[in-house]
Amino acid sequence: MILQKKNVFILTLLLLLAFLSACQKTVDLEPSSYQDxxxxxxxxxxMVVTPTEHPVTTESIALTIKNESDEExxxxxxxxxxxxxxGEWYEVPFEGEVSWIMIAYILEANSENNETISFDLLDKNTLTEGNYRLIKQISGQAVSATLTLTE
Incomplete structure (x- = not known):
């Protein structure tokens, strides 16, 4: 009888530990530096991501940047x-230190550019099911596009 109670106690303790570890975030994400x-x-x-829904295992996304103004x-x-x-936004970290090449793409007036954004540099452990936004600086202004990752 004592052995049976001990086994039930150990099983309950293990289940509680498994539940608590499942609730814990694997990575602490930094809050966004942008306000809406x-x-x-x-x-x-x-900017538009097409399609807007991708599996969490996606390696890249298609991004269209549209310029419907008369300015370059x-x-x-x-x-x-x-x-x-x-309801709050958090930055998805990159794996290690990332260096960006300093190249300027031109977005002509009344035109659009298509790009492929690779997720190779991102920390894959933080890419889980949910809503995301991609942010790029265009002429010094932050422009975003939304997408959803699904299991």
């Missing part, structure tokens, strides 16, 4: 990916 009001303020310029804009290869958790 900081984004998409560049007149006539928008420029941007680089650098991007940020943020995840929405409980």
């Amino acid at each position: 009001s900081d984004l998409n303020q560049l007149d006539g310029v928008t 804009h420029s941007y680089g290869v650098e991007f940020k990916l943020e995840k929405e958790i409980d």
